[in-house]
Structure formats: C-alpha cells, structure tokens
Amino acid sequence: MAAALAASLPAPQAAPTPAAPTYEAIPASMSKVIDIEADIPLTAVQLDGLAVSKITKHSSDSHSTPVHGLLLGLDLDGILEVSNSFPLPHHASDEDDKTSKGAARYQASMLRSLKEVRADDSVVGFYQSTTMGAFFSQTLIDTQAIHQDKLRHGGIVVVHDISQTSKGNASFRAFRLTAAFLDAYKKRSFSSQSLIDRRMTYSSILEEVPLKIRTNPLLDAFLNTLKTPHSSALPGVHPAESVTSSLPPSFSALDLGNAALTRNLEHTIEALDSYRVEEGNLAYLSRQIAREKARADTYVAKRKEENLARVAQGLPPLPEEDVNRLFKLPPEPSRLESLLLLGQVDAYAKTLEGTSSSNLVKMYAAKADAGV
Template sequence: MASMAAAIAASLPAPAAATPSSVKPTYVDIHPSMAKLIDPMGNIPVTGVQLDAMVVSKIIKHGREAAFGSGSLLGLDFDGTLEVSNSFPLPAFSEEEDKAAKNVAQANYQRRMITYLREVQGDESVVGFYQISSVPLRQSYVELQAADSERLRQGGIILIHDPSQSTRGIASFKAFRLTKTFLAAHKQKKFATQSLIDHGLTFSTIFEELPIRIHTSCLATAFLNTCAAPRPPTTLQTIAAKSMMAVPAPFTSIPSDFTQLDLGLPSTMIRNLEQVVEGLDSYKTEENNVAFLSRQIAREKAKADAHIASRKEENARRVAQGLPPLPEDDVSRLFKIPPEPSRLESMLILGQVDASAKTLEEATSAGLVRLYAAQAPS
C-alpha cells in the first residue's frame, strides 16, 4: 500500500508556487530620445504659444459679436510650446451683478463644457483663458491669472485680443503670463512701496510676453491658396467667350481691399488717445487716494509717537516717586494705524497707459508713412 501511494504521489504534477497576493507595479522610464519632448512632470518651461487657426477664427468672431468678453483655452504643452487647439467663450454678465455669483456661474459653465468635450473625445485640458480687450493690464486679469497659476499646468497663459485692430485687417493677439517675481509678491499679499522695491516690481515686470505662432491645417492652407491664386478659365468658358467676342476673365480671386490707403484719421487712433487720457486721469485719482491715506497714516503715527513720548516722561516721574510705571504697549489699542495702501492699482494703470501709447505709436507711424507716400513730388 505504501508503494502504491508513493507511485500515485509521484505521478501527480508538482504544486504550483504560491503567488503573492499583491504584485507591485513596474514603471518603465521614458526613452532618452523622447525625454526632451515628453514632460509628464512639467519641468520643461514654456517658451512660446502655438494657436490653431480655428482658435484664432473663434476669438475674432467672438470679438466682432461683443466688445468685451472672455473664454477658456484648451490644449497641451509639448517641447516647450503651449499648443492651443480649441477654445470656447464664457457667458458674459453685466457689471451690476455680484462678482462672486459671476465667478461661480462661469466656473459651472466651464465644467459642463469640459464634460461635453470629454464625451466627444475632444481636448479637455485648460491651459489658460483669453480676453477681448484693448488693454492688457487690468487688475481682474491679474487676479484671475494668479489663481490659474496655482491650479493649471505651467501656470497657464492669458491671451489678449484687440478687436479694434481686427477692423483694420490686423489680427492683434498677445500672450502673457505672470512673472515669478510678481507671483512671489502676490503670495505675500503685500504691494506696499517697500515690497515693490524688494521684489523689483514695475508695470513692465508683472507680465512676461510669449511669442505666438499660428498653425494652419493643410486643408485650410489649400483652400486659401485656391481663393487667392489665379484660376484659368475652363474650356466651356473659353468657347463662350470666343463666341460672344468678349474678353474672358483671367482669374477669380479675393477682391482687393484699399482701406489701408485711406488717409483719414482712423477711429482706433481716436480711441487710443481717449484711453491714454482716461488712464492718466485714473492714475491721478489713484495717486490722490494714496496720498490721502498716506497723510492719514502719518497723522496716526504722529499721535502714537506723541503718546509714547508722554507716557515715557510720566513713567520717569512715577519711578522717581517710587510708583510702578504705566504700560507702554497699549498704543495699538488706542490708535488704529491703517496699513500702507497697495500700489498695485497705480502700477497697473501705468501699464495700461504704456500699452495704449505703444498702440497709438504704431497707428500714427503707419499713418505718417501713408501721408509721406501720398505727397506730391516737389
């Protein structure tokens, strides 16, 4: 019996080795040839922006429908280039409505749109937002960009489109992102004079402009070429033209636009002049407010210093008389010294004046060239 049991046991297959209950996942490193292109940790800084032609068309169309507006930009960063492949506008609200309610409504709308794009396998990664405005430096833009820099990959960008330039045939797009020095000051929530000096902040160091490149698909390029290139007449057109003894049309192309040769004063120049004057008035008003607060702070500090001096003299007399001194740390309780006013608004207004002046310079330089070319030879 023992020999039979041993034979049966020998004929059975060997028991399989016990497998561990949990297998640790294995990670495969990115190949060195692709390590400079694929950046899952976001270590490659963004040095440029690439806009799809469809995104440019959508933003221009939005700018023609509304003088002011905003929207979200979708895409991804690849090899140091932020490729924006899609966009959608956000709902607009009046200035009288509550700011917090507007932000919640826009956030809910953006969330729903991203869900719909995910269902149709579209781009869903938000890389920034765009604004339709002729002034790039506004405090609302700065606050929104600072909030996006904490939750978006690579900090996100803000794309400014000037609709007044598109009426002259100029697609005005500028991409900006906040600098590291401004983000460091924004985290401290201090924009007093000393803080600006310590961080080296001016209106020109708040934003960093990124170069923009527009990418057009092959089909769109072919369509534009067929619209602009000469098209020879067909055989039927040739026969009909010869029979009617008429000269056939050599080609069909996009009609010429001679608005660039208009010597009149463009409306954009007038608007830029108005923006410069309005900016200077706003800066003067803001400086008056800062000066008033500074005088109020100086008066409170003078009262506090006088109180401390009189308290020290009184304590000296009490000590000489053998009495306990009175406390000197009740100045903050007796005198409410307001904090130093923020200089951020003044700095942003100066940036708006500078941007309007540069746009005015571009418009006037083109007008001077046209006037010089139209002069009669002497």
C-alpha cells in the same frame, strides 16, 4: 442532424502565433513627458488655426466689451499646443454670485460635452480680447494667478488685439505672471517698500512667451484658392472684369485713420486721468497714515515722560498700553492698481506712436499725390 451540420462546417484552422512585440527606445524628452511630475520649462505656445479663427470671431462679434474664453490643448515637451477654445459668457459684475455660478456650470457642461465627443478637454489657459494693446486689468491678473496655481506649467493667457485685426494684422500674444510678482501677489505685498525691494514695475508683472500659429495644409490650400484670381466663365464679360477673385481687394491701407487716432488719444487721456485719481487717493491715505503715526508717537513720548517723572518722585511707572489698540493705524495702501494703470498708459502710448507715424506717412503721401 447536429453531426451533419458539424461535418458541413469548414475545418478549424490553427490560430496564428502572434509575433513578439518590439519596443522602441523612448527619447529622453518623451520620458520626461510621460512623468507627470517632470518639471519641464515652458518655452513656446502653439496656436492651432481652429483656435485662432474661434478667438477672432468671438472678439469681432463684441467690439465694445472685452471677451474671454478658455484654451484647450496639451503641453508636450515644453510646448503648449492649443488645439481648441470656447467662449465664456460675459457678465458685467464679478460680484454677482448667481452669475458666477452660472458661468461655472456652463464651463463644466462644455468640458463634459467635449469629453463625450472625444475632443480636447484639458484647460491650458484662457484668452482675452483687448483694444490698442491695453490689456492690464485686475480681472486678468486674478484669473491668471488662479491658473498658474492650479494648472500644470502654470497655464498662459493669450491676448488678442481687435484694433490690429481691423487693420489686417493678426495680433496674438501669450503671457504669464513672473515669479517675483506671483510671490508678491500671494503675500498681498504691494507697498512702496516691497516694490522697491523687489524692483517691480508694470513691465515686470507679466513675461511674454513666444507664440506661433500652426495652420492645417488643407486650410492653406483653401485660402490659396480664394485669393488666386481666376477668369470669369460668363460670356460677354468686359476684359477688365474677366479676372475675379473670391476675396475682394481691401482698400484699408488708403484710409488715413483719423478716427482711430482720435480714439487712441481719448483712451490715453482717460488712462492718465485714472492714474492721477489713483495717485491722489494714495496720497490722501498716506497723509492719513502719517497723522495717525504722529499721534501714536506723541502718546508714547508723553507716557515715557510721565513715567520718568513718577520714577523721580518714587512712584511706580504707569503700565505701557498697546499703541495699536489705542490708535488703529490703517495699513499702507496697495500700489497694484497704480502699476496696472501705468501699464495701460504705456500700451496706449506705444499704440499711439505706431498709429501716428503710419498716419503721418499716409498724409504726406496723399498731399504729394494731390500736388499740394
């Protein structure tokens, strides 16, 4: 039986000889990428359409509070390609240990789930929403400093302006901390003399990285079908309504925007008040430090006079005591908060300039159209 079955099977064919493998020369730029230790400067950031839509939706769902999340992708030949993103849970206070641990567990779980479905799970930075361009905050600086210390190429932060999105403008900007500011941040050196020596202002905290958005051709084709007018297939339709489009027309350009202008003025005044309060606190601390230094200098001068008098009398001089131990001189206050508040004031002022100029043109146009 076994011999019959063996005879009925087809004769085995000789295994084909595999062709000799061919290798192509690796470009110089790719050879640097293969080396994980290569120091390739980051020149641009590329946002995928999926990441853009997710960031926009997450930001639009929470108008009142700024939102943040992680960016996933790959840094390739000096270009940071962001292919995906996911939001992080919002918590009111960073001091809450339970909330922080919960956010860390959520982040680890999301990255593990993305890895299981073979999606991009490499963190390359984070994103944050803002309003009217004012994104300077201590939380952003602290988070970006951690990313630049841990991530390859330093990572980036993508700022999305919600107020511009409501006007039909997709406002996405990429930033990273400058080398001078990062050095001062690690040393916690934000005294007046340190800022003068480093020539540091609010404009030198972050440097902007060129950003471009890459869209899928299928997505472009789908959007074109939505905005292309087409004739109605229903019979008896009025000629004015026979041509329709999936995207309704937008009349936001006709809005004079008085509410946005008022809100912008309010934010500008609030930022100026916060800056004035911070400057008042710094002035009070500076006066306190000056008083303590004057007391210490007076004590040192008095001790020197006593020692001179004792030496003239032939007595041994009194031992010099540690002034820092007797007088606890407070350290010079940090001016980082003042720099951040100045950055907010500058951002609100620039937004106010653009909003007021466009609204002024609209008001003149409305006045001319009304024949006033």
